[in-house]
Every structure is written in structure tokens, then in C-alpha cells.
Amino acid sequence: MQVLQTSTSCKQHMGTHNQRLEDNHSVLRLLETFLRLLPIALCVTALVIMLKNSQQNQYGSVSYTHLGPFRYLVHANGICAGYSLFSLVIVALPRLYSMTRAWSFFLLDQVLTYLILAAGAASTEVLYLAEKGNMATTWGSACRAFGPFCHKATASTAITFVVVLCYVLLSLISSYKLFSKYDTPTVSNPSKGVEC
Template sequence: MLILGENVNNLKVIDSSLRLIVVPLCIASMWLTLTNHEENEIYGDLEFSSVKGLKLFVSISAISAGYALVSLISSWVKNLMNKAWIFFVCDQVVAYLMVACGGSIGDIVYLAYNGNQKVTWSEACATYGKFCGRLNIILVLHFIAMFCFFVLSIISAYRVFTRYEPPSIASKEVEDTRT
């Protein structure tokens, strides 16, 4: 039984560490996005607000950082309520939001580097190299945070589903005899 207690404590430390790591990652990616701009005499200025997908990215990063901070604090409050289901649902939602946001920022970076000849978009990175360089850093920070939320969603799922035992075969046989 002592080993089980150590595993629970280790899991709580890993959970808390991941939640703590996510906060500065999301804040750094938000700050880099909000301050990302480059001026060009020929084509004009390019700012994060020029790309709607980056506005969504900033919003999702803010939500993720806020949730990670609140969940970190509430995970150490004892007997607040049965938090396992709440963490499970919220971790899943935030992980899915991070995946969707990662896809959109990845698409933005791809289009910035390669363009889209079918709709006559040229690549922007030839002209706005600094802007694209920062987008790459933002993408890496986001994918690290997304991986942390992926692991957190697995931990929260483990916590929820280890509280319940699977149905036994004997109970299935009893149900079969009743029908």
C-alpha cells in the first residue's frame, strides 16, 4: 500500500510540474505573438493583428495559461470537491483547443513560407523574415505546451478511470439469464 501512495504523490508532482511549465510557455508565446511585427517599405507593415488566426492563437494561449494556473492552485486544495472529473473534462477541452490552435498556427507558418499559388498568394517570409522567424519560435513553444496538455489529459483520465472497477463477467452472465 505504501507503493501506491508513492505513485499517487509522484503523479501529483508530475501533474503540478506540467501545469507550472505550461504557464510560462503560453505567456511567452502570447508575448511573442503580440509583439511580432515587421515593417517593409514596399509592402507595408505586418503585425499579428493582420492575421486572424494569430488573434485566435493569443486567445487560446490566454485561456490555456489561465486554466493551467487555476488548476495548479486548486489541485493542492484538499476536499474542495471531487475534482477528478472536472480536471478530466477541462484537460480534454484545453488539449483539444491546443491541437486545433496548433493546426491553425502551423497552417499560417506553412502559408507564410510557401504561399498558395492556386489563389495567387505569394510567400511572405521572403519579405518578412523576422516575422516568420518569430512565428517558428511561437510554433515550437506552442507544441511544447500542447504536449504538456496531452500528458495532463492522460494523467487526468488515469485518475478518473482508476477509481472505478470494470464490470465483472459474473454480472454479465446474470444479465444474460434475465433476458
């Protein structure tokens, strides 16, 4: 009789536990979808701003193609937009979860975070030099002559850093999903061994 009661209580407990997990997963799924959707718009915006960024005046002409980090920023944003779209489609597909997919997302999210962060850091550095110049290396301030070019490059770089933030969060989510085996909830209490 007691065994029967324990079994019923156990089933109820497992039900509540699984329901709570389901709710958490829905929130996480929604957040992940948003965090993969947002970078598509942001990357395309940053990319278009930089692609159209060129200026010509009495001092000469300058374009994003003249500076390595800005070219890298365009490529990184292009790759990031493509990957975000691709991963969004995969995430949207209902329940195609597998460890291979979890591992792929985990590794690719990490790589994309590093890729886009490096692009942002390098562009920030070149913008700083263009703004302030450098006495020791006799590099003059290019932004005095090419103000609008610098403003557009700054806007593109700032947007890229919002993408970095999205990808930092996505990396956390994908590592949580991989290592906690997100879609296949356990029902044991690890600290006490097997329960229920």
C-alpha cells in the same frame, strides 16, 4: 488460529499495497504539478512573442492581428495560461479530492488540449503558406518580405506545441485519476473477486 494468521497476513498485504499506492500517487502528483506549472511559463512566453510580433518595411506592414490563426493562438495561450495557474492552485491544495473535481479536471484538460492543438495546427498551416506561398491561389510567399515576423510567429507556434505535449500528458493523468478513482484506492483484486 488459522483465521487469525490469515487476518494478520491480510493486514500486512494491505499495508504494503497502500504504501505502494501512496508512493505512486506522490510521483503522479509531482508530475502533474510540474505539467501544470510548465505551460504557464510557456503560454505566457508564446503569448508575449506573438503580441509583440509586428513588422513594417518598404513592402508594407504586418502584425499578428492581421491573421486570424495568430489572434486565435494568442487567445488560446491566454486561456491556457489562466487555466494552468488555476488548476495548479487547486491541485496544490491538500486533499480536496472529489469526483466533481476529478470530472471537471478531466473534461477541462481534454477541452484545453483540443483548443491549443487546433490553435497550433491552424498557425502552422498559415506559416507554411506564408513561407511557401501557393501557386494555384496566387498567394505569394509573405515570409520573403517579412522574414523576422515569420521567425517570431514560428517560435510562438513551436512553444505552443510543447504546451500541447504537456496537455496531452495531463489528459492522460486526469483520465487515470478519474476512472481509477486515484485518491480512494481499492484493496480488492478484480480478477479474482474479493481477496484479503
